[in-house]
Amino acid sequence: MKGQSLKIYVVLYLVFLYAPIVLLPLFAFNSGTVIAFPLQGFTFGWFIEVFTTKALVEATRNSVFIAVSVAVLSTCLGLFAARAATRYDFPAKGGVVGFVMLPLVLPEIIVAVSLLVVLIQAGLSTGIWSVIAGHVLICTPFSIAILQGSFANMDKSLEEAAVDLGETPLSTFRLVTLPLVAPGIIASLLICFTISLDEFIIAFFLSGNEPTLPVYVWGLLRFPARVPVIMALGTLLVALSIILLITAEYFRRRGLRRTGKRDVGGFL
Amino acid sequence: MTKQEPIIRLENVHKYYGDYHALRGITAEIGQGEFFSLLGPSGCGKTTLLRAIAGFEDISSGAIMLGGKNMEGVAPNHRPTNMVFQSYAIFPHLNVEHNVAFGLRKSGMSAADKTCAVGQALEMVGLGGYGARAAHALSGGQRQRVALARALILKPKVLLLDEPLSALDKKMREVMQVELIKLQREVGITFILVTHDQEEALVMSDRIAVMFEGEIAQLDDPERLYRRPVSRRVGEFIGMMNFLEGSLEHSGGFSVDIAGLGRAEIAPEQVVGSGATGAVSIGLRPETLSILFDDDPKSARTAEGMVDEVVYYGDMTYYDLRLDGAARHVRISMRNVVGRPVLEVGARARVSWDPRAFTVFT
Ligand SMILES: Nc1ncnc2c1ncn2[C@@H]1O[C@H](COP(=O)(O)OP(=O)(O)OP(=O)(O)O)[C@@H](O)[C@H]1O
Ligand SMILES: [Mg+2]
Numbered sequence: 001m002k003g004q005s006l007k008i009y010v011v012l013y014l015v016f017l018y019a020p021i022v023l024l025p026l027f028a029f030n031s032g033t034v035i036a037f038p039l040q041g042f043t044f045g046w047f048i049e050v051f052t053t054k055a056l057v058e059a060t061r062n063s064v065f066i067a068v069s070v071a072v073l074s075t076c077l078g079l080f081a082a083r084a085a086t087r088y089d090f091p092a093k094g095g096v097v098g099f100v101m102l103p104l105v106l107p108e109i110i111v112a113v114s115l116l117v118v119l120i121q122a123g124l125s126t127g128i129w130s131v132i133a134g135h136v137l138i139c140t141p142f143s144i145a146i147l148q149g150s151f152a153n154m155d156k157s158l159e160e161a162a163v164d165l166g167e168t169p170l171s172t173f174r175l176v177t178l179p180l181v182a183p184g185i186i187a188s189l190l191i192c193f194t195i196s197l198d199e200f201i202i203a204f205f206l207s208g209n210e211p212t213l214p215v216y217v218w219g220l221l222r223f224p225a226r227v228p229v230i231m232a233l234g235t236l237l238v239a240l241s242i243i244l245l246i247t248a249e250y251f252r253r254r255g256l257r258r259t260g261k262r263d264v265g266g267f268l
Numbered sequence: 269m270t271k272q273e274p275i276i277r278l279e280n281v282h283k284y285y286g287d288y289h290a291l292r293g294i295t296a297e298i299g300q301g302e303f304f305s306l307l308g309p310s311g312c313g314k315t316t317l318l319r320a321i322a323g324f325e326d327i328s329s330g331a332i333m334l335g336g337k338n339m340e341g342v343a344p345n346h347r348p349t350n351m352v353f354q355s356y357a358i359f360p361h362l363n364v365e366h367n368v369a370f371g372l373r374k375s376g377m378s379a380a381d382k383t384c385a386v387g388q389a390l391e392m393v394g395l396g397g398y399g400a401r402a403a404h405a406l407s408g409g410q411r412q413r414v415a416l417a418r419a420l421i422l423k424p425k426v427l428l429l430d431e432p433l434s435a436l437d438k439k440m441r442e443v444m445q446v447e448l449i450k451l452q453r454e455v456g457i458t459f460i461l462v463t464h465d466q467e468e469a470l471v472m473s474d475r476i477a478v479m480f481e482g483e484i485a486q487l488d489d490p491e492r493l494y495r496r497p498v499s500r501r502v503g504e505f506i507g508m509m510n511f512l513e514g515s516l517e518h519s520g521g522f523s524v525d526i527a528g529l530g531r532a533e534i535a536p537e538q539v540v541g542s543g544a545t546g547a548v549s550i551g552l553r554p555e556t557l558s559i560l561f562d563d564d565p566k567s568a569r570t571a572e573g574m575v576d577e578v579v580y581y582g583d584m585t586y587y588d589l590r591l592d593g594a595a596r597h598v599r600i601s602m603r604n605v606v607g608r609p610v611l612e613v614g615a616r617a618r619v620s621w622d623p624r625a626f627t628v629f630t
């Protein structure tokens with residue numbers, strides 16, 4: 001029964017993947033402070049606490065600010081690099097591109113420690129901006145990888161046609177290139193935002209006294225009574241992720257519809 | 269072709285890609301309103317030359333003069349040329365109307381004038397009423413027309429077309445060939461067409477530059493190119509050409525002794541190449557020999573041979589005929605006429621020939 005065993009495999013795989021996530025809301029609405037079955041009563045209390053704990057709100061604000069900045073900065077850098085890599089030939093191109101992509105495989109702990117050393121040596125303080133710098137470093141390669149795909153899929157003669165029809169290179173970029181790589185840009189923004197939002201190691205080393213959400217959550221774990229608050233927070237984040245994913249997919253499909261391309265891949 | 273100041277003058281244009289010598293001293297003049305074709309096998313540098321004229325490739329040396337002005341350092345958006353790309357490069361995020369109007373953005377025209385101009389341009393290419401169509405909802409032929417309208421709306425001095433018909437099927441290609449010719453006569457703009465299809469070049473062009481390996485091998489009007497190729501290679505590339513061995517003699521005038529046909533006087537302009545006497549090859553087109561049937565009038569020059577192969581085309585039949593005494597067979601094209609049989613493989617046949625139609629390659 002080959003089909004049967006494959007089905008069992010799929011079920012087990014999904015349970016493994018999603019069981020922990022299903023537990024999140026379960027305990028977030030549970031009135032007991034201990035994370036254990038049997039469940040006690042139903043409560044919204046933990047959610048209220050999420051929004052009323054000042055340090056948590058602060059950490060969330062830091063994280064969102066960092067993630068948005070990182071998404072925008074990395075995507076801009078990625079846009080330039082990906083265009084250069086796909087449209088121009090320059091000496092040692094392979095080497096240069098490889099070098100830019102290197103942080104993709106570099107252990108984050110190494111990046112974090114070396115950045116910290118540099119900052120201390122330079123006598124600079126750590127904080128939000130240093131986390132942004134670190135995150136841009138690790139997010140840019142992702143952005144480049146995504147956008148290189150977009151540029152490679154775009155017929156080079158489209159840009160030439162625009163120039164031929166009287167546009168300057170700059171207005172060509174605005175009128176033709178940007179709209180056509182827009183799906184890639186949105187994907188890059190979302191991915192960089194997500195990576196930055198839940199990145200822990202670099203933030204832990206470089207956030208100083210302006211903790212990000214993951215760093216704050218990690219600190220909370222020392223107080224068992226606060227764990228249900230983390231569950232409530234986690235539930236909110238999962239909901240947010242699902243909304244983001246659906247939005248991204250909506251834009252991707254709309255983009256496909258408008259250019260009449262066939263749907264291959266995608267998130268959903 | 270009008271005899272005025274040429275609209276384009278190419279002066280000893282060279283182009284290197286690294287070590288690769290892609291254009292090797294291209295010199296040509298292209299007249300106002302001319303339909304000019306660049307014809308050659310793949311990789312000979314046609315696209316490179318076209319892109320150099322458009323301004324997308326810098327040339328290594330030489331000069332490209334457009335309307336009397338040297339184009340060195342002039343960006344493509346400032347040249348009086350427009351291009352129809354091989355892929356058509358229709359902007360996928362814009363509809364037909366916005367595609368065609370794209371080049372008018374900086375023209376300073378009012379919205380109403382633009383709409384009117386776009387309407388006219390679409391009408392001209394036979395796409396009236398297609399303005400709101402999405403770019404992706406167009407067929408190959410329609411894309412091609414949109415690309416044409418988009419380029420022509422700017423009234424360029426020169427329209428550059430890089431293999432514009434190669435993506436179309438045979439029927440559509442023939443339709444578009446005729447339409448392009450009509451369109452070109454209508455607008456009076458100089459067209460430079462890149463193609464590797466010799467038939468297309470012959471049908472459409474006022475003049476053709478045949479290119480091999482970055483050089484122009486011959487620049488002539490279609491008829492001369494076909495009738496009097498300057499080399500065996502050009503002869504083979506343009507249409508079908510048979511080659512027979514022979515020897516050239518010069519005593520007073522030229523005469524050749526052709527294997528399988530016999531001896532004949534030859535005019536000096538039929539001898540191309542170095543002009544050296546001795547062993548030569550004689551080029552003859554398939555229609556310059558004709559098979560004699562019993563009811564044909566007696567002919568002065570005849571030869572005999574055996575039919576090796578018969579290819580029936582409906583209106584025409586091609587015979588591969590091995591002339592007695594010739595090493596290779598020659599291909600002969602005969603119009604099919606009612607009441608005349610199509611010969612069979614192995615049959616004996618008599619042909620008449622006229623040396624005035626031959627070209628002698630020395
Ligand atoms: N960017 C480039 N870098 C290096 N070599 C190039 C480049 N573009 C073209 N070449 C070379 O120059 C030669 C001429 O190319 P070109 O594209 O002009 O050929 P073509 O005559 O248009 O051929 P085709 O009929 O295949 O389009 C080719 O050998 C090609 O490999
Ligand atoms: Mg080409």
